[in-house]
Structures are given as C-alpha cells and as structure tokens.
Amino acid sequence: MKVKLLTFILCFAGIFANSQTKVGTINSEFIVGLMPEAKQVLNELKIYAAKLDSTYQVKLADYNTKVTAFQKLDPNLSDNFKKVKIEEINELEQDLQKSQQNGNSLINLKRDQLMNPLYQILGEAITELAKSEGFTQILTSSGNEFAYIDEAFDITEKVMAKLGIKMPPPPKK
Numbered sequence: 001m002k003v004k005l006l007t008f009i010l011c012f013a014g015i016f017a018n019s020q021t022k023v024g025t026i027n028s029e030f031i032v033g034l035m036p037e038a039k040q041v042l043n044e045l046k047i048y049a050a051k052l053d054s055t056y057q058v059k060l061a062d063y064n065t066k067v068t069a070f071q072k073l074d075p076n077l078s079d080n081f082k083k084v085k086i087e088e089i090n091e092l093e094q095d096l097q098k099s100q101q102n103g104n105s106l107i108n109l110k111r112d113q114l115m116n117p118l119y120q121i122l123g124e125a126i127t128e129l130a131k132s133e134g135f136t137q138i139l140t141s142s143g144n145e146f147a148y149i150d151e152a153f154d155i156t157e158k159v160m161a162k163l164g165i166k167m168p169p170p171p172k173k
Contacts, residue, residue: 029142
C-alpha cells in the first residue's frame with residue numbers, strides 16, 4: 001500500500017513539476033535602441049520632422065507678419081475693421097495649433113511605422129530563444145514597473161547576442 005501511495009505521489013509531483021511555467025523578462029526598448037537599424041530610423045524621422053517643420057514655419061511667418069501689421073495699424077481705424085483683423089489672427093493662431101498637433105501625430109505615426117520592422121526582428125529573436133530555453137512567458141520590463149524581478153530570468157543579453165548586438169560599456173561616473 002505504501003508503495004502504491006508513494007508511486008501515486010511521485011506521478012502527481014511529476015505532473016505538477018511539468019506544468020510549472022518559466023517566466024523571463026526583457027528590456028525590449030534597450031535592445032531596439034542599440035540595434036544598428038535604429039540609427040537609420042532616427043535619421044529618417046529627423047528628415048520627416050524637418051519637412052513638417054518647414055511647412056509649420058511658413059504658417060508661423062505668415063501669422064507673425066499679420067500680428068506685426070495689426071500692431072502697426074492706425075489707432076483711428078474703425079472697431080469693425082480691427083475686429084475683422086483680430087478674427088483673422090485668431091483663425092491663423094488656431095490653424096497653427098492644429099498644424100502643430102497634426103505634425104506631432106504624423107511624427108508619432110511615422111515613428112511607429114519605421115520602428116515596427118525592428119520590433120518584428122526582436123519579436124522573432126525572443127520567440128526563438130524562449131522556445132529553445134523552455135520559457136512559457138517573457139515579460140517586457142520597458143516602461144513597466146515591477147515590484148520584483150529576478151535578474152536570473154532576464155534574457156535581454158541573450159537576445160542581444162542572438163541579434164549580434166554588443167552590450168555598451170557602463171557609463172563613466
């Protein structure tokens with residue numbers, strides 16, 4: 001009877017041990033920032049932002065010209081004329097704000113579009129490494145706060161090695 005009970009307990013323990021999960025962590029933003037392709041993405045993003053900024057600068061110059069012209073108006077002009085000019089300036093100011101908001105949105109969309117291939121490369125490397133080392137879950141530590149992370153399960157350096165990215169030297173104090 002003791003043998004049967006011991007066998008049952010060992011079988012149950014074996015099933016329980018096999019069903020446990022292995023969780024790892026990774027700092028994906030750190031790795032993506034070190035990828036050689038990231039420099040090209042940043043350069044393309046700077047060029048795109050400069051194009052958007054040049055359009056904004058034209059609108060800003062027009063706005064400044066109208067404000068300066070308004071300030072130089074003859075004080076004896078009618079209030080209705082001044083009111084029309086103020087409305088024009090307010091419309092230009094609103095257009096500038098919309099232009100700036102749209103520009104920021106367009107830059108964010110462009111950044112996401114350019115960074116997506118890098119995240120796909122990283123995702124594939126993570127998947128391969130997780131499968132080969134038996135991880136059931138990999139959590140990203142980038143931008144999230146954890147109460148505790150066991151450094152032994154951080155696969156950041158392993159994924160970097162798989163991608164051929166070298167760890168930068170520690171910053172000098």
